[in-house]
């Protein structure tokens with residue numbers, strides 16, 4: 197037999213006049229009846245001079261034992277917890293809880309319960325933390341009252357019993373989409389192996405078993421009623437909060453945060469045991485999977501019962517988002533609400549123990565305790581969509597990268613004065629992504645170390661020291677790099693531009709001298725580089741290097757105009773200089789259409805500098821150059837770097853490259869990036885504050901201006917927007933010499949839905965300003 201109940205036999209509907217007659221005959225109540233929605237029963241709201249009630253006429257084939265179970269349970273709860281939010285039952289004139297009537301030639305059992313005024317939780321949007329906690333608390337109180345309740349009918353076989361999740365396997369075929377079938381099968385496999393065996397050993401009691409938001413009544417931001425006891429059964433007690441938590445997640449931007457509130461409310465009344473806590477998250481996923489499988493089965497078997505599919509799409513979305521979250525991590529998030537350290541105490545400790553010229557992001561700083569894919573979680577269990585961090589390139593805590601590091605760490609970590617396979621393999625794989633003659637690698641530990649080394653190489657090769665950089669640029673934190681970073685030496689505490697450094701204007705076709713509509717803008721900005729070369733020559737010195745990012749980040753999330761680097765490189769090389777491209781921010785597929793940012797400019801640099809995304813958060817950087825330059829650098833002085841190229845770093849970097857390829861993340865960056873850019877451009881017509889939207893792949897900038905003619909920068913507004921987005925669960929930052937550019941450079945697993953959410957949220961934030 198199929199485990200799926202496709203719905204009970206329906207019968208001729210009872211009308212309001214008959215309902216009024218039943219109320220009169222059995223309860224002596226005269227009133228006005230109005231039909232309500234119901235899954236199987238005929239339900240009526242009955243308004244009388246003695247108050248409002250719900251008259252419930254059970255389905256003809258309803259099992260009387262189940263109605264007796266419900267009546268006994270409600271009575272038990274009422275006695276244990278007189279203030280409970282379960283509805284009061286009104287007995288018939290003859291003192292019975294259940295009445296019996298004949299309607300349309302069928303015997304029907306009828307009950308009368310008080311009507312609880314308020315709104316269904318499903319109709320309350322958004323649902324506050326207080327409301328979700330109150331839901332948990334209401335169910336906790338109900339379950340405490342039921343802990344010692346016994347009834348033979350509660351030992352029932354119910355398809356919704358989470359202990360029977362394995363029975364759903366045969367119904368998976370009813371799901372039309374292959375990817376979704378695969379998802380739930382994967383989940384059921386794991387549930388059968390790791391959850392069901394422990395579930396059988398957990399504390400049991402009779403529970404309500406269906407805390408979905410159509411069964412909950414809310415008023416004044418708290419839960420005032422729990423309805424519909426038709427799914428009551430004796431099972432693992434923790435299933436109660438798992439079911440309510442699962443439904444609370446559906447439709448939320450921050451599903452785990454919502455569930456954590458329900459759990460916190462529940463535990464305030466009925467604390468869970470350790471074994472129950474471990475089971476909770478997989479139980480929630482299982483409930484969502486049940487919901488979608490049963491919906492799919494009912495749709496194919498009994499399409500007329502489409503009523504049952506209300507939760508379906510929202511449940512799918514949560515499942516797709518959370519199915520791969522490690523269970524122990526989810527447990528920490530669900531129960532993390534009470535572990536939060538006081539932010540002001542953390543700030544004070546930081547000020548005492550760390551250098552104070554290290555800033556904190558956002559007006560109210562975040563305590564991030566965990567990351568997963570494109571999400572970050574704070575100490576309160578709140579989830580943030582990470583649209584900012586490009587270091588966790590293939591996603592926060594990617595299990596393959598974590599495993600690669602742990603594996604190699606357990607075997608060997610040492611330096612590169614020994615032969616090791618990892619560094620050789622990585623050097624070969626990395627250079628395979630680069631054009632000739634970029635074939636020689638040097639491995640370091642940061643972007644700064646890499647730029648520092650690149651400048652040393654350029655000096656060794658050219659025997660010159662003068663460097664040309666772009667205005668507003670940042671290339672690293674050492675003295676040598678601060679000296680070539682206008683963002684630093686011209687900023688607070690900076691000592692100004694050193695004599696060997698020469699700046700060229702930012703090749704910015706929005707704010708600069710040459711605009712986007714100028715087909716020669718690239719050549720015109722490159723002419724500034726030629727001028728700088730000449731100025732150096734006029735001082736009877738030579739050019740060592742032109743150091744530039746292939747898309748400018750500190751410069752304001754700038755996409756360079758066509759032809760810029762080509763012409764600039766010619767000018768620099770004609771004077772004997774070396775062209776260094778800094779790919780620390782934008783390399784490894786981020787720009788979408790190409791693997792390296794410089795490829796957008798159709799040039800081949802002499803030296804490429806890499807960092808941030810290369811190790812997905814593990815500190816590793818690289819310099820890649822030609823044999824010719826490498827030979828100039830090989831002047832007798834050894835270049836040794838203790839940690840550079842060590843087996844662990846190389847194992848990590850190898851895995852990152854493999855994941856980029858296996859998960860097709862470059863193609864993802866291209867598709868999602870285009871969707872994001874077009875969504876953001878759509879906002880231009882509605883929000884005059886947006887002056888420009890630009891980017892390539894998942895490297896995007898939104899420039900805010902107070903006036904589209906004068907381009908007066910909206911710096912304060914950018915800060916407000918970034919903080920408002922953060923308050924709505926999305927992390928971005930500000931950028932640019934004027935601080936008025938919102939920067940977006942998320943982990944490469946950023947999805948279409950994330951792009952849409954970012955656009956919609958920004959739209960709302962701007963509309964509210």
Ligand code: PMP
Nearest residue numbers: 642643644670671672780781807
């Ligand atoms: N180059 C660029 C373009 C950067 O953005 C940064 C860091 N923000 C660096 C170099 C320096 O990298 P790191 O902080 O790893 O030393």
